Every structure is written in structure tokens, then in C-alpha cells.
Amino acid sequence: MKTAGVVGAGIGGIAAAIRLAVKGYRVEVFEGNSYPGGKLSSFEINGYRFDAGPSLFTMPQLVDDLFRLAGKNPTDYFQYQKLPETCRYFYEDGTRFTADAEPALLAKTIEKYLGEPAEQVLAHLRDSAVKYEVTEKLFLHRSLHKVGTYFNRDALKGYLNLGKLDAFRSMNQANSSRFTDPRAVQLFNRYATYNGSDPYQTPATMNIIPHLEYNIGAFFPKGGMVAITNSLVKLAEDLGVTFHYTSPVEKLLIDGKRISGVQVKGEALSYDIVISNMDVVNTFRKLLPDARQPERILRQPKSSSALIFYWGVKKQFPELGLHNIFFSKDYATEFHHIFQQKTIHHDPTVYINITAKYEPNDAPAGGENWFVMVNAPANDGQDWGTLIAETRQNILTKISRQLGENIETLIEAEDVLDPRLIESRTSSSQGALYGNSSNNRFAAFLRHANFSRQFNNLYFVGGSVHPGGGVPLCLLSAKIATEMVK
Template sequence: MGKKAIIVGSGIAGLAASIRLSLKGYQVSVYEANSYPGGKLSEIKIDGYRFDAGPSLFTLPEQVEELFELAGKNTKDYFQYKRLAINCNYFWEDGTRLSAHSDVDKFADEVNKQLGEPKENTKKALKKSAYIYQHLAPLFMHRSLHKWSTWFNKKAFRSYLRMGKLGLFSTMNQANSLQFHHPKLVQLFNRYATYNGSDPYQTPATLNIIPHLEFNRGAYFPVKGMHDITSSLYGLAKELGVSFNFNQPVEKILVKNNRAIGIQTPSGDYFSDLVINNMDMVTAYKTILKEEVQPKRLLKQPKSSSALIFYWGIKKNFPELDLHNILFSNDYEKEFKTIFDKRDVYKDPTVYINITSIHKEDDAPDGCMNWFTMINVPNNQGQDWDKIKSKAKEFIIKKINNTLKTNIEPLIEVEHILDPIGIETKTSSANGALYGNSSNNKYAAFLRHPNYSSKINKLFFCGGSVHPGGGIPLCLLSAKIMADMIPNA
């Protein structure tokens, strides 16, 4: 028998970690409190409608493909996806509409046609986004920030010389306001802060790295839906011999002589040569690591925003809508102040609608659509969420009706609601925050937990609450960074 590895949690990073460690020769066992794998990346089925429950944007597909390639498999035998021609459709209440073509030239033409913004401004912004990615991705996304070797190499030194150009010293909104003339285009590029639950009026302009992923690298759709990322990786892990134990909440990570030696569950203790924690870092320290030394500074960091999602079965087709759709608030800055300062929902929210039935017709009955209807909300700080959900639904319906010139309420035949409390309960995310700690300051990248414990030997971390951050690509990279620290069994 080879060395044993136990993984706490089967979120997307936990699945990737199980594959990587299995290929390193470990006998891997995954313990999951839920009855299913995937964490946030799960699905919901109601009365003929199917919804991807969580993340809805797919970028950097090579991070998924790499796992199959490492296992000597042909990705297409397990998982298929296609590049989107339209990344997102944008709508404003005054009737302005804009389709964000994945082709940069077409997108620049569209922006010029709809907003009068010079084409070169859009192209320059996306070139700047690519520049930020070129210099920051090797440092912040693909390596541990907590190892000296990351900081003392040629690539790192080249990046230090460009910190001013990389947006570290201004906010996203300040940078975008300088790049564009039209306030609607500033708003469109500001929305990328929400991709990791942050505020564009506070978060550093380094987050302008994100449009590069969507436009220059491409946005994609798995042909079987986002949940197929989970299903395909889960299938691969099982093929490799990974053992999954569902409905098995971990009560404690066992530590002896400053070394992780296994876990405690309701059904007994299980021992291993190393332990990987894929649970939210804050929740883990408050529960399964509560007897160990606490990283107090990290635990006190402000959390990211959360989401309020209405999964609606809509008995009508809206041809103007695509896979990704944004209905913008008339006052974006007030919306973010309400979320982060007042910890409430704004009366005129920006509404995101994801409709997978456009590309996967069996996700909704004929003539119908499956609307994943979401607004950004504060994380759970004890608010009255029943009251918030009630008024938020009114605000959302009003925004949809005013923007799309419709009466949506009679068309809703199926409804399921997920709020921050539900997110916290289902995924152990502290306060229901979607991305762990927020990125609303220039030091946020340095204030994430490393992919290993500096206090407990043989204890490692992966997932959206640790380095390098939240979202599918970064979660997969967290598993890669972590696994690269572990020698073969």
C-alpha cells in the first residue's frame, strides 16, 4: 500500500487535488459533508428545468484539460466545450444595448456604434489587460506567494519594475475612467471587480487583468453545462482510484507533534500521511482546526460579497437574451456603497441573467428558458434575509420589466432561491462570501492563506479561500500549486 492522502471537501479544487495526488502515487480519500461533489459547482433540477447552481463563466479551459492530459486521457472523451461568439449582452434602462463580441475588433466596433467610444480606446484597454496578465499571472496565479523562490527570480524582478503600469496604485474605477470617455463603458469594465466579489471603487486596477481572460483568451461553455466540469473531473478521479466518502462531515483534523495525521468524522478516525483542506479557510479554523494556532490577521480580513440567486423557469423565449446578460444599475457607485457599507441591497440593482438553455436546449421545456437570475449582495452579517429577499425580488422584477419592456412575474412558473445563508450552509463558505476575503485593497493578494500550513507539517490548503483566489481557474491553480509542493509517494 502506498502513502495515504486525505482531502477535506470535494469542491472543484478538492477534485483537482485528488487527481493530482493520485497521479503522484498517493492512495487518496475524499471526505465530503454533502451527498454530492463539486461544492458551489453543482446543479439544480426542478420540474423539467435544469440550472447550474453556482459559477456560470468558464475561462482558461486548459486548466481542466491539463488534468486529463496528466492522466494520459483524451479530454474530448470526457469533457467538451465551445468558445462563445458573444461573451455577454449588456442592457441599460434608457434603451442602450451592447453585445460584447468575443472578437476584439467586433467588440470595439460595437462599442463605437452604440456608445461612440473611439475603437482604439477599447483595443488599448484590452492590450493593457493582456500586459497585466503577462507580468502578474506567472507571479500571482501560478506560484506560491509564500515561498522565497517566487520573489527572487528574473520574471519577478521584471514585474517589480512595472508595478505602476500594472495598476497597483490606483483603483479599477480610476483606471477605467482614464481609459474611456463614455461612463457606460467605464461601468462595463468596472463590473469585472464582481468576478471576485469586490468593489471597483476600492479594488486595485490590477483586477483589470480579468477582461483579458474573457476577450483575448476566450469565454467558453461546456456543452453539457457548467456542472459537467464537476462530473467529468469526478469521473476521472474515480477512474484513478480515488475514494469518495459522501455525507461524511469532518469534525476535526487530527494533529500530533505539530503534524497532520488524519481526520475525525462521526463514523470514526481515519489516518493518513498528509491532509489537504479544501474547506473554506476561515470556517476550517473555526471548526476542524479550532484547537490549533489561529492566523488571526487573515481571519479578521473583510470578506467578499455574496450572491442572491433566483432560479426561475420562464415560460417564454426572449430572443434578445444570450447565455450571459447584464442589466445595469443607473447608479453603480451607490449600489456598491449599499452592498459594502450599508450591508444591504440597493433599490436599483445590477441584474445578471444566465440562460444555459440557449446552448443546451434540454435545460428547459420547449418555448421556455431557465433563468439563473442573480444580484450581488453583502455577505451574511446577521441581516434579516427573509426581508431582504422579499424586497430584492421586487427590485429585480422592476429592473427586468423596465429594461426589457416586459411583465416577467406571470411568466415565472418555477422558483428556487439561494441566499448567503444557504451558500454558507451548503458550501461552508464563511458568512456566505463567494470568494473568501475581499480584494478591496492593494495588499489583498498577499493576505490570502498559503497553500500549506506554516505551523502544522503535512497540512495543505486549496480552494477559493486561499491563494491564488476564487473562481474556477484560480481554484484549479490552487490545487496545482499545492500539489507541486508535495513529493511523489
């Protein structure tokens, strides 16, 4: 039986292990932490349960596909529901509304509260769908680094529709030309943050992202986001995959043009193929220091990171939903602080996720589990102690004013996650959430391939390589990489 070693039990590594097991490989996964999932994990403090990282679930079919590939019924392992609303929005001028998941209702709501014609909103979502149709089979399901990708029917369709990708304007330029109200522009600009980008730099191609949330839908997994990790680990184990926790890989063992195996706790373990789910920068810098380093890729600017406060709040707020956004007054300045000044603006946009709205047991009776996040720069040696303290106070002032309640007096449990901790816990270079930034029209081509040109049995998955960060793209990276394995 062929053997495979997987470095890291992030969602990409777990998915790759499942796919290799289905192919007949004996698979072992090595994880430095005591738990699987990487960013997609959870924890509890004083009776409040929190998903540690990703909080929005889109494209659930990519999870279901793994169960079906293994000949299993997805619902035996994993259940989820489609959300009737996607987000509740709060603006500094007092405007607030709930975004309905149905595009036609969303368009009417935006027309009512922001004055934008409903047809303009629907046209924007249609354009988003077109962008997805052009890129899906060409860029999201195939390697950009294989010649065959560019010579097939899907590629021809892509070439004929390249103009529809709008790659030569920024997202903000495209949205500003579509909408007249700056609040509507801000609403659709925020989708740049879904891959850690700056809407004033990233190409308008990224307007593909609203399609996933509105045209396909947003979902909530029963048991919270960590249920994705737990269900896939269970599937992998049922297929014979072995997980080794608190077992960080120390180095990849080189034998000519092959990786002969991995070193764990000083022991050399041999495998026919190796897949790295570790951030590609650290894969090379830490596990392959003697190999040729792809500097052009490794030195690319990083995506944004996040500063997250996990607050156990001893009160329920009916005006809040599962997903909530409290916008900053000056979006351009906020992103200038993140990407140019490498700091956090005093008036950041605040995202609050409350899974207790759908899973009451995630908080004690009468309370809510608040996952409070602001976009932050990647770790570059900033004074995080001062930044965290200042940002915490700025968030409390902002939310307390908007909700008419002193939120600080309601917090009875608290934890914090900053870019330094993200870096140390998940081996994400500089704590960047999505690897390299997408603030460049060529960014897709500046991600590392899902295979190695130096070593013929080394593959890469996860958010730092093609096709990008976020749960759906990490799952697709596993599909692309393992399809190359003979």
C-alpha cells in the same frame, strides 16, 4: 503507498485529488453534501435544469491540463465550445448591445453604441493582457509565501514591470481616466465582481480580468458548468480516488507538528498528508479550534456574496443570450450599499444566465431556465427574509420594464439561494463567494498560503486561499499546493 485525505469535494479539492493520485497517492475525499462540486453543482425543478453557482467558463486549458497530466484525452471526458459573444448589455437609458467575443468587433460595437473610440477599447485590452503576462507565472502559478517565488527569472520580469500593474489607483479611477462615457466605465468596472470586489476600492490591477474573457475567450461546456465537476470526478475515480459523500469531516487530528488524519462520523482515519478544500476560516475555527489561529488573515473583510433566483420561465426571449447584464443606473451607490451598508440597493445590476440557449433540454419546450443573480453583501445577520422579498420585486419590475413583458406571470418554477444558504451548503465563511475581499492593494498577500506553517503535512486549496476565488484560480490553488507535496 502514501495516503492523502482531502476535506471537501469542491473543484479545488477534486483537482488536488487528481494531482495527488497521479503522484502515486491513495486518495480519499470527504464531502458533507450528497454531491460533489460545492458551488459548481446543479439541480432540477419541474423540468428546468440549473447550474447552481459559477456560470462563466474561462481558461479551459486548466481543466484540460488535468486530463493530460493523467495521460488521458480531454475530449474523452469533457467538451466545450468558444462563445461567439460574451454578454448582452442593457442600460437604463435604453441602450442595449451584444458584446462580440472578437476584440476588434467588440471595440467597434462600443464605439457605435457608447461613443468610445475603438482604439481606446483595444488599448484597454492590451493593457489587460500585459497585466496578465506580468502576474501569471509570478503570482498565479506560485505560492506567494515561499522565498523561491521572488528569486527567479519570472520574478525579475515582474519587478521590472510592477508599474504596469497600476496598483495605486482604484479600478474605477483607471477606467474613468481611460473612458469618457460613464456607460463604458461601468461596463469595465463590472469585472471587479468577478472576484467579489468593489471597483471603487479594488486596485486597478484587477483590470487583468477582461483579458481572460476577451483576449483568451469565454466558453460553454457541453452539459453546462456542472460538466466540469462531473468530468473531473470521473477522471479522479478512474485514477482510483474514493469519494465519501454525506461524510463531513468533524475535526483534523493533531499529532505534534503534523496532522495525523481526520475524524469522520466519530472515526479517526490516518493519512500521510491532508488537504483542506474547506473555507480556511472554517478549517481553523471548526476543524482546528485548538490550533494557533491566524487571526490577521481570518478576520479580513469578506468578498461579496450573491442572491440568486432560479426561475423556470414559460416563454423564450430571443433578445436574451447566454449571458445578460441589466445595469443599475447608479453603480457607485449600488456598491456603497453592498460594502458599506451591507445591504442591497433598490436598483441592483441584474445578471441573467440562460443555459437553454445552448442546451435546449435544460428547459421544457418553449421555455427558458433563468439564473437571475444580483451581487449581495456577505451574511452579517441582515434581515434576509425582507431583503429577498424586496429584491425579488425590484428585479421583476426592472426586467419587466426592460423587456416589455410581465415576467412574474411567466414564472412556473422557482428556487432561491441567499448568502445564508451559500454559507451552510458550502462552508463559505459568511457566504462570501471568494473568501477575503480584494478591496486592498495588498489583498493578494492577505490570503492564507496553500500550506500550513504549523503543520508540515497540511495544505489548503479553494477560493478562500491563494490565488483566489473562481474556477480557474481554484484549479491553480490545487496545482500550487500539490506541487509542494514531495
